[in-house]
Amino acid sequence: MLDPPTHPDGPDGGFPTGFFDRVDAGDDAAFYGPDRFVTHIDAGAIAAVGAVYRELGVGGRVLDLMSSWVSHLLDPPDELVVLGMNARELAANAAATSRVVRDLNADPALPFPDARFDAATCCVSVDYLVRPLDVFREVRRVLVPDGIFVCTFSNRCFPTKAIRGWLASDDEARCAIVSAYFERSGGWSEPHAALRTPPGARGDPLWAVWARRSGAAAP
Numbered sequence: 001m002l003d004p005p006t007h008p009d010g011p012d013g014g015f016p017t018g019f020f021d022r023v024d025a026g027d028d029a030a031f032y033g034p035d036r037f038v039t040h041i042d043a044g045a046i047a048a049v050g051a052v053y054r055e056l057g058v059g060g061r062v063l064d065l066m067s068s069w070v071s072h073l074l075d076p077p078d079e080l081v082v083l084g085m086n087a088r089e090l091a092a093n094a095a096a097t098s099r100v101v102r103d104l105n106a107d108p109a110l111p112f113p114d115a116r117f118d119a120a121t122c123c124v125s126v127d128y129l130v131r132p133l134d135v136f137r138e139v140r141r142v143l144v145p146d147g148i149f150v151c152t153f154s155n156r157c158f159p160t161k162a163i164r165g166w167l168a169s170d171d172e173a174r175c176a177i178v179s180a181y182f183e184r185s186g187g188w189s190e191p192h193a194a195l196r197t198p199p200g201a202r203g204d205p206l207w208a209v210w211a212r213r214s215g216a217a218a219p
């Protein structure tokens with residue numbers, strides 16, 4: 001059972017106390033140090049990621065956050081900057097045009113100038129962020145006006161590294177969590193959430209939650 005919500009302006013952004021705790025609060029660099037040249041979702045879910053990116057027009061200069069050796073884009077963008085924890089995995093990402101090793105839980109600041117990207121993505125990883133509102137504010141900063149940020153996720157994760165609030169939630173609540181990240185970080189269009197694999201189908205479900213950088217000033 002999670003504790004009652006904290007104050008909306010407090011450090012946890014209105015999420016319950018303990019929401020962002022993890023079983024393994026140790027250094028992410030140690031956990032992600034070993035190479036994992038695997039796919040974290042099945043072929044149907046991967047296809048759904050590529051399809052939603054294509055449908056939403058993810059292209060131009062793209063930032064793939066919490067990336068690895070695959071970014072799932074069906075259409076090669078003009079530029080693909082991948083940011084993650086494991087340099088060898090990022091080096092093997094054939095679609096990438098540049099690579100950045102960065103621990104967003106240690107420092108959510110993105111090492112890019114304002115309005116550097118047309119689109120940003122985060123695939124099956126948003127559940128590992130312990131300061132998501134800071135990261136979402138940074139993503140907004142580095143996007144052009146109307147630039148899109150697409151988060152996709154399934155029902156699998158590294159449970160020791162996922163936040164407690166995620167583990168305690170069902171699929172619908174997880175969509176609400178990511179939508180709340182957009183709403184509470186500020187300066188985004190109304191977020192959309194959708195199941196992108198056929199309802200009730202066998203295999204990994206794939207959810208997407210996305211919003212566009214709005215013209216409104218971020219808080």
Ligand SMILES: C[S@@+](CC[C@H](N)C(=O)[O-])C[C@H]1O[C@@H](n2cnc3c(N)ncnc32)[C@H](O)[C@@H]1O
Pocket residue numbers: 028032039040065066067068069070071083084085086102103104105106122123124125128
């Ligand atoms: C489940 S994998 C997903 C990788 C890739 N996005 C994909 O679709 O296959 C989780 C990824 O999140 C990245 N990650 C986890 N914690 C991170 C952190 N604190 N800062 C930056 N990236 C992180 C790891 O490098 C890892 O590649």
